[in-house]
Structure formats: C-alpha cells, structure tokens
Amino acid sequence: MESSGSAGGGSRLEAAIGDAIAHDATLKVSLASQHYLDGTSKVELARRHGLSRFQVARLLEEARDEGIVRIEIVDPVAAGRDLAPLARRLGVSSVTVAAERPGESARAAIARQVARLLTAQLPEGGRLGVAWSRTLMHLPGALGQLSRADVVQLVGSLSTSGYSTAQSSALAHSLGAHTRGQVWALPTPLIVDSAQVAASLRAMEEVRSTLDAADSLDVATVSIGAWSEGDSTLWARLRPEEQRQAREAGVVAEICGILLGADGAVWHSAMEDRVIGVRPDQLRRARVIAAAPAVGRPDAVLAAARSGLVDDIVLGPELAEQVAALFE
Structure with a gap:
C-alpha cells in the first residue's frame, strides 16, 4: 500500500510540475507576443499580469534564450x-x-x-x-x-x-x-x-x-x-x-x-x-x-x-x- 501511495504521489507531483512548465511557457509566449508584436511596454505588462517589471524582463530574456523569441536582423545592404x-x-x-x-x-x-x-x-x-x-x-x-x-x-x-x-x-x-x-x-x-x-x-x-x-x-x-x-x-x-x-x-x-x-x-x-x-x-x-x-x-x-x-x-x-x- 505504501508503494502504491508513493507511486500515486509521484505521478501527481510530475503532473503538477508539467502544468507549471506549460503555464510558464504560455506566459512567456503571451508576454513576448504583447511586447515584441504589439509594442506593449514592460511596465504595462507587469501591471496586466500582476508581476514586477523585473520579473517581466527576466521572462522575456528566458523566452529569447529558449527560442520562443527569435530576433532576425536583416541588413538591406548584405544581399545587394x-x-x-x-x-x-x-x-x-x-x-x-x-x-x-x-x-x-x-x-x-x-x-x-x-x-x-x-x-x-x-x-x-x-x-x-x-x-x-x-x-x-x-x-x-x-x-x-x-x-x-x-x-x-x-x-x-x-x-x-x-x-x-x-x-x-x-x-x-x-x-x-x-x-x-x-x-x-x-x-x-x-x-x-x-x-x-x-x-x-x-x-x-x-x-x-x-x-x-x-x-x-x-x-x-x-x-x-x-x-x-x-x-x-x-x-x-x-x-x-x-x-x-x-x-x-x-x-x-x-x-x-x-x-x-x-x-x-x-x-x-x-x-x-x-x-x-x-x-x-x-x-x-x-x-x-x-x-x-x-x-x-x-x-x-x-x-x-x-x-x-x-x-x-x-x-x-x-x-x-x-x-x-x-x-x-
């Protein structure tokens, strides 16, 4: 019985971690879309989502590091x-x-x-x-x-x-x-x-x-x-x-x-x-x-x-x- 309870607890913990990761990724996508596509400031994003400006900045930085945000710089001179x-x-x-x-x-x-x-x-x-x-x-x-x-x-x-x-x-x-x-x-x-x-x-x-x-x-x-x-x-x-x-x-x-x-x-x-x-x-x-x-x-x-x-x-x-x- 202890073994079964332990396994069930492990499954619930894994599920909770999975939900947290998914929520974190969804939040990063939402913040990145509003900031980079809509031009919403970090201050306004913090107000909308109940976060501090520093938390918003950290999440946007992580979004770039994780490939959620990909910034391409096109040099108009490069291609001639x-x-x-x-x-x-x-x-x-x-x-x-x-x-x-x-x-x-x-x-x-x-x-x-x-x-x-x-x-x-x-x-x-x-x-x-x-x-x-x-x-x-x-x-x-x-x-x-x-x-x-x-x-x-x-x-x-x-x-x-x-x-x-x-x-x-x-x-x-x-x-x-x-x-x-x-x-x-x-x-x-x-x-x-x-x-x-x-x-x-x-x-x-x-x-x-x-x-x-x-x-x-x-x-x-x-x-x-x-x-x-x-x-x-x-x-x-x-x-x-x-x-x-x-x-x-x-x-x-x-x-x-x-x-x-x-x-x-x-x-x-x-x-x-x-x-x-x-x-x-x-x-x-x-x-x-x-x-x-x-x-x-x-x-x-x-x-x-x-x-x-x-x-x-x-x-x-x-x-x-x-x-x-x-x-x-």
Whole structure:
C-alpha cells in the first residue's frame, strides 16, 4: 500500500510540475507576443499580469534564450540590389549593385557580393575558376563555407602597384582552403616576353594540366578591367606599341588577359601568343561572375556583357548609374 501511495504521489507531483512548465511557457509566449508584436511596454505588462517589471524582463530574456523569441536582423545592404531590368538590357543573367558598409572599401563591397553569388552558384563537387585582381583579392575574407570543389587558377601570376606576384598566386590556394578540393595552380607569369617562351611554359606538365582543367569549369570569378592605365592589370605589361595598337583597334575592356572591343569582340593580335591563361571558349562554357570596379568606364561593362564571357556582373552604385545611362 505504501508503494502504491508513493507511486500515486509521484505521478501527481510530475503532473503538477508539467502544468507549471506549460503555464510558464504560455506566459512567456503571451508576454513576448504583447511586447515584441504589439509594442506593449514592460511596465504595462507587469501591471496586466500582476508581476514586477523585473520579473517581466527576466521572462522575456528566458523566452529569447529558449527560442520562443527569435530576433532576425536583416541588413538591406548584405544581399545587394538586383537590377533585373538592366540585366535584361545587357543580356546577362544578373546585375548586382554593391553598396559599401561603414568602413568598407568599394572593392571589398563588390567582392562581398561576388562571394554571395559564388556561394549560391558553386555546385558540390564542382570546379571553380579564379583570376586575381585588386577587387577579388578581398574574396576569401568575405566567404563562409563553400561547397566542396576544385579550384583552377585562370591566369598566370602578376604584380601591380602595391601587390606582389605571391599575393596573386595565393588567391587560388586561399579559395582552395574554403572549398577543400584540389588546387590547379598556374606557376607562370600572366604575360612573358615572347611567344616562344610562352609556348615553352605551356608545354610544362603542371601548366598544361591547369590550362586543360579550365575546360570543365562550373563557375568562374573574374574582374572586368577598363582598357586604360591603372584600370587594367595587363596594361602595364604591354609594350607602348601594343598599347597604342589596342587603342587604335577600339579595345575598351580586358578580362583574364583577353582584350575586348566596344562590340564585345575579342581583339586578336600577336600579344595573345605571349599571354598564359584561360581561353574565351573556356570561359563561355562556365557560369562567370564578374566584378566591375572601374567607375567612369561603363563602356567596359557593356563590352564584357556583349562578349558572352560573363553571366553575372557586380558593380558599385555610381558605375551602375553610368551603365544604365548608356540605354537612355
């Protein structure tokens, strides 16, 4: 009999505890709904429920800790601004405007939006191509975890004002750490002194295998350079005579060492034989996300879009307005 009474007492106690927990949860839901949805003050909630202001505050804090209340902060800048009408006019899949956050550079803001698109587009087990630029060097810091994928360096290393060839080649390895896949590095300069030297380098096994790996890219990240001093990383590597010839031929943009005219056509010249990097046909087979940092050169963005080399373009607000103005 004592055993039976003890068991009955235990059941009643468990039931009482269960009722108290349910009442406590119901109270938290009620307080949270009135406070966060209706805007009722903690003082008024205390009066309505016969509690102290401090008890209300404690219960609301517990509601957050227990997941009854979930507060989501949406940064309107984080996703960028999608300009679908402009994308249709350009004939590309998307145009994203990257607004700067406080303390953030324009190039870092563009790289952050490239990272967002890359995270969405890169398939598991895929192959990612990357070309270094002063904008895309900010890419690793903007990335979280990516799908597992191999990484292919699209062009040979180069240096530019304030940046070394080591930083250029390190980008592919840094992205490889994010994707946890094989890295196909390109241990050559972007452009060499002669076609003979370039041919000799392309014949090297490690160079040939990387260039061949670009045949099956799923996604690539590149930068659109305007064809002028300071806007193209290739410009300073060309001889003055080649710079002049390119200008006279109407070149307005450069992507991965590929020179483009205003109509998007690739400019073919002897210079191509000295460049070591991805070919136009290889880029056209991939989903290409392009960063466009050159404010004041909307013609470069238009040429890139017309070339068929890029699918998604990320640019700053000022350049976006300049590109849109081309269609007015």
